[in-house]
Amino acid sequence: MTIRADSETILQVRDLHASVEGEPILKGLNLEIKAGEIHAIMGRNGSGKSTFSKVLAGHPDYEVTGGEIAYYGENITELEPEARALAGIFLAFQYPLEIPGVSNLDFLRVAYNSRRQHLGFEELDAFGFEDLVEEKLGVVQMDARFLGRSVNEGFSGGEKKRNEILQMALLEPKLAILDETDSGLDIDALKIVASGVKQLATPENATVMITHYQRLLNYIEPDYVHVMHAGRIVKSGGKELALELESRGYEFLDSEVVAEVGA
Amino acid sequence: MTVKTSSEPLLAVTDADRPQVDYLKALLRYAEEQRSHVRSEVTGWLQELRQRSAYHAAQQRLPSRRDEDWRFTDLSALLALELQPARAMPLDLGAIAPWILPESQGCRLVVVNGRVDMLLSDLSALPAGVQVGSLADLPLELNSAAIEYVAARVGDREVFAALNAAGFPDIATIWAEPDAQIETPIHLLCLTAPTVPSFNQPRALIVAERGASLTVVEQFTGAVVACPDADTPHPYLLNSVTDCVVQENARLRHIRYQREAGNALHVGRTGVSQARASTYSGYALSLGAQLSRHNWEVEQGGEQTESQLYGLTAIRGSQTADTHSTMRLAYPYGDVDQLHKCIVDERAHAVFNGKVLVPQAAQMTNAAQLNRNLLLSDKARVNTKPELQITADNVKCTHGATVSQIEADELFYLQSRGIAADQARNLLLDAFAAEILEQVPIASLRGQLTQCIACRTDVQTAPTT
Numbered sequence: 001m002t003i004r005a006d007s008e009t010i011l012q013v014r015d016l017h018a019s020v021e022g023e024p025i026l027k028g029l030n031l032e033i034k035a036g037e038i039h040a041i042m043g044r045n046g047s048g049k050s051t052f053s054k055v056l057a058g059h060p061d062y063e064v065t066g067g068e069i070a071y072y073g074e075n076i077t078e079l080e081p082e083a084r085a086l087a088g089i090f091l092a093f094q095y096p097l098e099i100p101g102v103s104n105l106d107f108l109r110v111a112y113n114s115r116r117q118h119l120g121f122e123e124l125d126a127f128g129f130e131d132l133v134e135e136k137l138g139v140v141q142m143d144a145r146f147l148g149r150s151v152n153e154g155f156s157g158g159e160k161k162r163n164e165i166l167q168m169a170l171l172e173p174k175l176a177i178l179d180e181t182d183s184g185l186d187i188d189a190l191k192i193v194a195s196g197v198k199q200l201a202t203p204e205n206a207t208v209m210i211t212h213y214q215r216l217l218n219y220i221e222p223d224y225v226h227v228m229h230a231g232r233i234v235k236s237g238g239k240e241l242a243l244e245l246e247s248r249g250y251e252f253l254d255s256e257v258v259a260e261v262g263a
Numbered sequence: 264m265t266v267k268t269s270s271e272p273l274l275a276v277t278d279a280d281r282p283q284v285d286y287l288k289a290l291l292r293y294a295e296e297q298r299s300h301v302r303s304e305v306t307g308w309l310q311e312l313r314q315r316s317a318y319h320a321a322q323q324r325l326p327s328r329r330d331e332d333w334r335f336t337d338l339s340a341l342l343a344l345e346l347q348p349a350r351a352m353p354l355d356l357g358a359i360a361p362w363i364l365p366e367s368q369g370c371r372l373v374v375v376n377g378r379v380d381m382l383l384s385d386l387s388a389l390p391a392g393v394q395v396g397s398l399a400d401l402p403l404e405l406n407s408a409a410i411e412y413v414a415a416r417v418g419d420r421e422v423f424a425a426l427n428a429a430g431f432p433d434i435a436t437i438w439a440e441p442d443a444q445i446e447t448p449i450h451l452l453c454l455t456a457p458t459v460p461s462f463n464q465p466r467a468l469i470v471a472e473r474g475a476s477l478t479v480v481e482q483f484t485g486a487v488v489a490c491p492d493a494d495t496p497h498p499y500l501l502n503s504v505t506d507c508v509v510q511e512n513a514r515l516r517h518i519r520y521q522r523e524a525g526n527a528l529h530v531g532r533t534g535v536s537q538a539r540a541s542t543y544s545g546y547a548l549s550l551g552a553q554l555s556r557h558n559w560e561v562e563q564g565g566e567q568t569e570s571q572l573y574g575l576t577a578i579r580g581s582q583t584a585d586t587h588s589t590m591r592l593a594y595p596y597g598d599v600d601q602l603h604k605c606i607v608d609e610r611a612h613a614v615f616n617g618k619v620l621v622p623q624a625a626q627m628t629n630a631a632q633l634n635r636n637l638l639l640s641d642k643a644r645v646n647t648k649p650e651l652q653i654t655a656d657n658v659k660c661t662h663g664a665t666v667s668q669i670e671a672d673e674l675f676y677l678q679s680r681g682i683a684a685d686q687a688r689n690l691l692l693d694a695f696a697a698e699i700l701e702q703v704p705i706a707s708l709r710g711q712l713t714q715c716i717a718c719r720t721d722v723q724t725a726p727t728t
Contacts, residue, residue, distance in 0.1 A: 057679050060671065085681035097676040101694025110690065111680035118681065150694075167680060 007034040010072060010175050010206045011056075017066035017231075018055045024065065025051040027231035033175070036203040040217055040242060041210045043228035044250050049210045050094060052228070053179040057091035058084045071175070086118040088205075090173030092164040094180040099151040104163065107151045108133055112170050136169040140196040158189030165196040176200070177208045182216035194219030214246040229253045274323040274330060274422055283324035286342050287422065290500075291320050293348040293462045294430025297377065308410040316428035319420045326422065335614045335646040336556055336585040341528055344498055349376040349463035352456045358486050359383055359452060366705050367450035367480065372396065374453045375486075377432045377465045383452075392443025393477065398434035398468065405438055412468060412508050412536070421558070423530045427504040431466035438468070439475035439513075448478040448518075448705055455527065456486035457497040467505040471513035471541075478516040480705060481505060483531065484551065485524025492551065492719070494526040503531040509541040511565070516544045516704055523552035525580075532558040539565025539594070546703050547574040547603075548712060549584045559588040563625075567596045574603035575699040577716050578611040579639075585614035590632075592625035599630035604699050606692065607636065607643035608720055614646045621653040621660060628658040636666045637695050639720060689717045 011033040018026040025048050033039055043049050055062045056069065058081035068075045076084055099107070112132075113123040124132065137144060140162040152160050161181055168176055178197065182190055198220055201207050209216060217225075217239065225241040226233045227250075234253065235241065276284055298313065325341070326333040352375055359373060369388020372395050373380045379397035386395055394401050398409055419428060437449050455463045471477045483503065485495040501523060509515045515535075523529045529552040535543050549555055561570050576584045590599050605613040615634045636645040649662040669691050677687035696716050700709050 057675075059675055080684065081675060081678035082681050082683050082687075085679055091679050093676065093679075097670075097673050099673055099676070099691070099694065101697050102690055107677070107680075107690070110682055110686070111677075114681040114683070114686075171680065 007036050007203075008072075009034050012070040013067070014070070015067035016055070016064065016069060018051060018062050018064050020051065020062055025231055026055065028067070029228075029232050031226065031233060033206045033208065035206060037224065038201060038207045038220060038222045039209070040222040040225045041208060041228055041233070042212065042225060042242065042245055047228040048231040049228050050179055053091055053177045053208075053210055056084075056177055057081055057089060082114070085171070086115055088174030090168050090171055090176045092161070092168060092176065092178045092181050094183060096152050096160040096164050098153045098155075100153050102151050103147075104149055104151050105130070105133065105147040108147070108167065108170060111167065115171050133170065136166060139169045139199055140165045141192050142166055157184035158186065158193075161185060161189065161193050162196070165193055165200075169196065169200055172200075172205075174205050175208070176205065177210065179210045180212065181209070182211055182213065190216065191219060214242050217242050227253065274326055276322075276324050280324045280327070282342055283327055287320065287323065287325045287426070290346070290426055290462060291317060291429060293346065294426055294464060296348045296430070297432040297464060298430045299432050308414050312414045313429055316419065316425040317430075319425040320422060320429050323422045323425070332587065332616075335612070336554065336583055338554070340554065341500060344460055344500065344528075346462040346500060347459045349455065349461040349499070350458065351378050352376050352458060354380070354383060354454070354456055354486065356383060358456070359454065361491070362452055362482065362484060364448070364450050364480060364705065365707050367448050370395070370447045371450045371452060372435055372437065374433070374435045374451070374465050374467075375456055376454075376461070377463050379433050379435050388447065390443075390445055390447055392440045392475070393445045393449065394436065394438040394440070395449060396436060398436040401436055401438065405436070409434070409436070409468060412470065412506050421532075423502050423558075424504055424532050427464050427466060427502050427532070431464045431504070433466065435465065435467045436470075437477070437479055438470045439472060439477040441472040442474040443472070443476070445475070445477045448480050451479055451481045453481065453483045453503065454486050455484075455495070455499050455501055455523070457495050457499040460497045461499040463499055463501045465501070465503045467503070468508075469505065469515065469517065470508045471510060471515045473510045474512045475510070476514045478518075478704060480518045480520065480708065482520040482522065483529065484522045485527055487524050491522050492525050495524040498526040498528070499524075500528045501530070505531070505533050507533065507535040507543065509535065509537045509543050511538040512540050513538070514542040514544075516546075518546045518703060518705060518708065519548065519557075520708065521547070521549045521551055521555055521557065523555065525551070525553060527552045529555040530558075531556070533560065535561040535570075537561070537563050537565070537568050537570065540567045541565075542569040542571075544571040545573065546699070547572070547586065548699075548703070549574070549576040549586065550578070550712075550715065552582065552584070554583045556585040557587070559586065560591075561589070562591045563593060563597045566594045568594065569598040570600075572599070572601040572603070573699050573702050575696060575712075576603075576605040576607075576613050577696065577719070578606070578613060579608035579719055580611060581609075582611045583614070584611075587616045589618045589620070590630070591620045592628050592630070593622060594624060595626045595628070597625055597628045597630070599628070599632070601632040602699065603634045604695065605634075605636045605645055606639065606695060606716065606720070607645055608639040610640070610642040612644045612646075615664075616648045616650065617662075618650045618652065619660065619662070621651070621655050621658055623654045625655045626657045628655060628660065630658070630660040632662040634664040635695075636664070637692070638666060638668050689720070692716060692720055
């Protein structure tokens with residue numbers, strides 16, 4: 001993906017603080033994302049990566065206590081999750097929920113039509129939608145029989161993640177956040193999911209991948225890699241940073257951060 | 264069939280129970296005032312039944328919360344009602360217009376205040392092989408045969424059943440002849456139109472003879488305008504008994520839709536007798552009444568018999584809905600599938616008690632019972648007691664109960680896909696109800712119920728997020 005200096009800024013996070021049940025998790029996070037970019041956020045368990053993704057999507061359990069999240073220039077910290085989604089923010093869940101009794105097809109259609117309505121288009125009827133969804137199934141090589149089942153119920157880990165990317169393909173977000181989409185996938189599933197994500201990346205949208213491992217980045221090459229530590233992004237670089245992390249691990253963080261604090 | 268002695272104890276009477284005794288006496292008087300007759304040729308058995316039942320009722324009292332079977336359902340509100348016997352009441356067709364089922368065109372039997380109303384009924388498209396009407400108007404041989412079905416029930420000494428038998432004014436009857444395959448569902452609409460605070464005692468008999476197949480939608484409702492949840496001008500107590508007889512190799516689908524007026528009290532008994540290799544599929548949908556109690560008694564009287572008991576209770580406000588089911592097996596290779604779901608909103612209170620009795624003789628029984636409850640508010644309550652009593656050793660029986668709330672994470676997942684919070688909540692509710700509603704073999708009823716459940720919870724409760 002070519003990075004252009006004049007690309008539109010999609011997301012600008014400034015000095016973001018957030019807490020869960022009163023406990024501060026994000027402590028001054030800064031990040032800027034422009035159209036056409038792919039970012040990877042790496043870091044150890046508990047560094048705040050997943051919290052960040054949930055805060056972006058508006059999970060009610062996470063309270064923003066300071067700073068702002070500007071999405072196309074507008075602060076969205078007070079917006080309901082559905083309003084953020086309609087505006088084009090998409091979170092692919094680390095653990096997609098099973099919703100017994102709600103058919104996957106109905107769920108996808110309601111979600112798709114909510115977005116269409118928001119964009120000022122007419123809702124697509126059941127037949128039109130079925131055609132559309134069958135076309136999108138190809139993006140993640142998903143079997144049509146998963147449409148008739150309850151949302152994620154009894155799906156394997158890989159099927160759940162494919163279902164997430166299918167939703168992404170239908171909703172065409174401006175900002176896609178993939179929370180550990182690679183976790184729990186075997187190599188074949190990983191390739192399929194990665195290829196789906198790559199197909200959906202355009203010069204007009206942006207992708208943020210949250211991951212522990214370099215593995216996913218072999219298939220989707222990021223433009224920027226960020227390292228999170230103790231609720232902040234402490235280091236940013238190009239894709240080579242991911243390789244460096246892979247070989248060196250995260251231990252250097254302790255000394256560097258300590259040095260920084262001491263300075 | 265022989266008269267079986269009930270194992271259920273009569274309600275003992277002490278001095279402290281005076282109000283319950285006196286109130287029951289008054290109800291019994293009203294019941295007796297409503298007596299009318301079946302065909303004079305066969306009234307002997309009916310008189311005998313009435314006398315016996317009146318005697319049983321007179322020895323008892325109304326139950327109170329001190330009685331094990333009524334621990335969670337408080338009838339004391341009843342004692343404050345000054346009731347009168349329900350009277351015959353002419354209504355015009357407009358009164359039943361909202362309830363007409365398109366699937367049952369020309370197959371509708373209407374009962375108003377306990378009496379079959381042939382002007383409101385429409386039996387113009389009744390298929391051959393099924394007799395529908397007031398038992399008194401049906402052929403003599405059915406009146407004779409009805410003796411053993413109406414007069415010889417297990418548990419007929421139970422106080423409300425005895426009260427009903429002591430004075431029901433009519434017997435609404437649906438009777439499928441041997442091997443009749445009745446595809447059109449028969450709609451039995453049981454309406455209460457109280458001109459004064461009323462005591463209404465409808466009685467119904469549903470028979471599927473050997474090899475027959477029959478679907479009946481039995482609906483209880485108040486003569487109200489606009490929303491069926493509205494109050495009637497006067498409160499009423501409805502005490503119904505419906506006997507279902509499913510003979511050898513017969514199949515009965517029985518939808519019981521309780522949608523009484525908002526100020527009604529409803530006590531209803533469904534007694535099901537199944538012969539060998541028969542199938543009974545019951546769908547009990549309880550949405551109405553201030554307080555309702557459904558006693559659902561199903562008895563397998565032969566081998567290889569299948570019973571399916573599906574229930575959905577959806578209540579709100581200060582409603583109470585109590586379901587007590589008893590599934591009696593007595594022969595090998597019986598099959599039971601029971602799923603009862605409750606959606607409880609606001610300050611409402613649901614009660615479920617499901618007994619499955621598997622005695623020594625009922626080897627190779629396959630029984631599953633599950634009760635799932637969804638509480639939509641902090642003040643909503645449920646008391647649930649699945650109860651398996653098994654003495655047979657070679658059986659497969661499971662039971663369970665769950666109580667849950669709408670999960671914040673499920674809501675968030677749907678919201679994060681752009682679905683508004685209240686729509687997301689409705690999707691989740693629909694999904695919970697759908698497991699039962701999808702089984703209901705009447706499409707228009709499915710649609711109506713789905714809509715009603717969404718409408719009620721939508722307006723009444725703000726999303727939790």
